[in-house]
Amino acid sequence: MQPNDPAIRWAEEPKLGLAGKMYLPLFFQGLTTTARHLVSPKVTVSYPDQEPQIDNPLIYRGVHRLNKDEQGRVKCVACFLCATACPAHCIDIVGVESPWPDREKYPESFTIDELRCIYCGMCEEACPVDAIELTSLYNLTGRSREEMVFDKEKLLSVYDETKDKEPMRSLPIAAPRPE
Amino acid sequence: MYAELILALVKIALLVGGLMTAAAYFVLLERWIAAWVQDRRGPNRVGMPLTKIKLFGLGQPLADGLKFIFKEEYTPAHVNRGLFVLAPIMILASALAIFAVIPFGSAIPGQPIRGWLGDDSDRPIELIAAPGVNVALLYVFALSSIAVYGVILGGWASNNKYSFLGMLRSSAQLIAYEIPLGLGILGVVAASGSLELDRIINVQADTGVWFALAQPLGFVVFMIAAFAEAARLPFDLPEAEQELIGGYHTEYSGMKLLLFLVAEFLHMITASFLIVILFLGGWHFWGITGAGEAEVTWLSAILRIVVLMAKIFLVILFFMLVRWSWPRFRFDQLMNLAWKVMLPLGMVNLTAVAITVELEHTMGLSRWLSVAIGWTVCIAGWLAVAWAAPLAGDNRPRRELRPYGIDSQV
Ligand code: SF4
Ligand code: SF4
Numbered sequence: 259m260q261p262n263d264p265a266i267r268w269a270e271e272p273k274l275g276l277a278g279k280m281y282l283p284l285f286f287q288g289l290t291t292t293a294r295h296l297v298s299p300k301v302t303v304s305y306p307d308q309e310p311q312i313d314n315p316l317i318y319r320g321v322h323r324l325n326k327d328e329q330g331r332v333k334c335v336a337c338f339l340c341a342t343a344c345p346a347h348c349i350d351i352v353g354v355e356s357p358w359p360d361r362e363k364y365p366e367s368f369t370i371d372e373l374r375c376i377y378c379g380m381c382e383e384a385c386p387v388d389a390i391e392l393t394s395l396y397n398l399t400g401r402s403r404e405e406m407v408f409d410k411e412k413l414l415s416v417y418d419e420t421k422d423k424e425p426m427r428s429l430p431i432a433a434p435r436p437e
Numbered sequence: 438m439y440a441e442l443i444l445a446l447v448k449i450a451l452l453v454g455g456l457m458t459a460a461a462y463f464v465l466l467e468r469w470i471a472a473w474v475q476d477r478r479g480p481n482r483v484g485m486p487l488t489k490i491k492l493f494g495l496g497q498p499l500a501d502g503l504k505f506i507f508k509e510e511y512t513p514a515h516v517n518r519g520l521f522v523l524a525p526i527m528i529l530a531s532a533l534a535i536f537a538v539i540p541f542g543s544a545i546p547g548q549p550i551r552g553w554l555g556d557d558s559d560r561p562i563e564l565i566a567a568p569g570v571n572v573a574l575l576y577v578f579a580l581s582s583i584a585v586y587g588v589i590l591g592g593w594a595s596n597n598k599y600s601f602l603g604m605l606r607s608s609a610q611l612i613a614y615e616i617p618l619g620l621g622i623l624g625v626v627a628a629s630g631s632l633e634l635d636r637i638i639n640v641q642a643d644t645g646v647w648f649a650l651a652q653p654l655g656f657v658v659f660m661i662a663a664f665a666e667a668a669r670l671p672f673d674l675p676e677a678e679q680e681l682i683g684g685y686h687t688e689y690s691g692m693k694l695l696l697f698l699v700a701e702f703l704h705m706i707t708a709s710f711l712i713v714i715l716f717l718g719g720w721h722f723w724g725i726t727g728a729g730e731a732e733v734t735w736l737s738a739i740l741r742i743v744v745l746m747a748k749i750f751l752v753i754l755f756f757m758l759v760r761w762s763w764p765r766f767r768f769d770q771l772m773n774l775a776w777k778v779m780l781p782l783g784m785v786n787l788t789a790v791a792i793t794v795e796l797e798h799t800m801g802l803s804r805w806l807s808v809a810i811g812w813t814v815c816i817a818g819w820l821a822v823a824w825a826a827p828l829a830g831d832n833r834p835r836r837e838l839r840p841y842g843i844d845s846q847v
Contacts, residue, residue, distance in 0.1 A: 280819055284763065292474050295473070295475070296473050296474055298476060300473075300476050300478050
């Protein structure tokens with residue numbers, strides 16, 4: 259692009275008045291801003307003493323859960339879309355033929371390495387049946403690496419733990435959709 | 438005979454211990470203020486060691502110090518080893534040695550203390566490690582210039598381009614700011630007739646007019662130059678983190694880095710001592726502390742120490758607030774400010790002071806008239822600078838540039 263390109267918008271620097279050249283407005287502006295912030299309310303959350311306020315738990319990206327349908331079965335149909343979408347390659351699924359008539363496959367084992375996960379939420383975006391969701395549990399800790407690899411039971415138990423607070427984002431697959 | 442020696446050693450121990458503690462706690466204060474200004478809470482967890490008492494984070498300096506001591510001290514392979522080790526020692530040693538001539542109070546009654554030490558005189562004990570040095574100001578400025586050697590050696594020995602740039606900036610800044618600093622001081626020296634810090638305080642206490650009130654222009658010039666000397670924002674170009682990754686101490690770690698950081702805080706403390714002593718009346722406060730030559734009692738001695746420390750604390754607080762108030766100067770702006778603004782203003786102030794001092798001596802010019810002259814000169818000088826505006830550069834876009842002309846401009 260050349261300097262005389264019509265697409266360039268040239269901004270003029272405002273002209274300084276006498277007061278501006280004496281640095282006085284800047285001096286007082288700077289100090290008053292500083293002083294105002296010095297006494298203004300603090301935004302820090304003193305974490306262990308005080309729980310953070312999560313504005314909207316439904317869009318928070320914390321620990322995963324595997325949703326259950328209304329019969330208490332895992333909703334996942336082992337389509338591997340989440341594992342494919344996952345940029346961190348931390349989802350490991352073993353799909354086998356389903357014992358139920360309403361789907362072809364279901365996951366025999368489903369593990370997520372919560373340490374490798376970057377909590378991007380791609381898996382949730384990818385899932386066609388809304389089986390995998392990210393909850394608002396943020397304080398995830400463990401004593402070993404193995405403990406942080408969540409298997410199917412653990413992920414389903416996260417669902418049981420959070421289902422009242424955070425309803426599933428879609429209706430069960432068996433039910434007829436509203437549209 | 439031994440009494441003086443013991444007293445001197447006690448004073449040195451008090452000074453070094455006090456200064457190191459003060460530097461550590463000013464680091465904490467700086468972190469608090471940084472946090473508060475940014476709407477955070479700052480360090481408030483570390484309290485008494487081995488207990489659960491939090492004490493607003495007052496244990497933080499201890500934890501910081503321990504951390505520095507146990508950190509790996511890594512010396513890169515490409516450095517000049519001798520100078521690399523010498524630099525932090527030099528900077529800290531000179532920063533500490535300055536305090537030999539700086540009074541940290543007025544004087545305390547000599548009576549019981551001298552008695553214990555087997556000294557039969559009862560002269561008051563002056564609160565200076567080396568009392569009666571009549572070129573104290575020269576000593577301070579000689580040593581504070583040596584401190585810059587630490588920066589230069591550190592930058593050179595590190596053999597790293599960021600350190601090197603920081604060091605170059607530091608040298609240029611030193612040359613630019615020593616002169617206005619000296620001019621600011623000359624006004625005080627001319628008005629008080631002494632280079633001894635004690636005498637300078639006494640003159641202000643006797644007349645009751647602090648030099649900041651009598652020579653406001655000199656005060657402003659000295660203040661700005663002191664900020665630059667202490668390399669504090671808005672003049673912290675030698676270490677500008679965003680540009681130089683810490684400048685001259687980029688390659689340092691562990692204890693050596695600690696020495697640099699402590700020395701930096703000591704410079705700030707020195708600068709505030711000088712500002713307070715030269716311009717803000719030292720330990721003097723109207724109606725509380727009495728005149729310079731008044732009889733020394735325990736009450737007045739303690740009051741004076743309290744007043745002095747309170748003033749120094751306030752000046753340091755100002756240093757720390759300024760850090761978050763104004764953006765850093767660009768290097769050419771810094772040089773312009775030093776050479777085109779502060780140097781002439783310092784000269785104007787010195788001339789004005791010389792004239793008023795002469796008139797006071799020969800024609801008995803009243804003190805209030807000379808204060809009025811000082812303020813007139815200050816306002817006039819400042820207005821003149823604003824009118825001439827040597828700092829307001831022409832940053833307007835250059836539309837008439839031919840294509841590719843921009844490269845040649847750069
Ligand atoms: S949140 Fe992102 S990284 Fe974590 S499992 Fe889902 S897709 Fe993978
Ligand atoms: S995308 Fe959904 S249904 Fe498919 S494997 Fe993953 S969790 Fe199961």
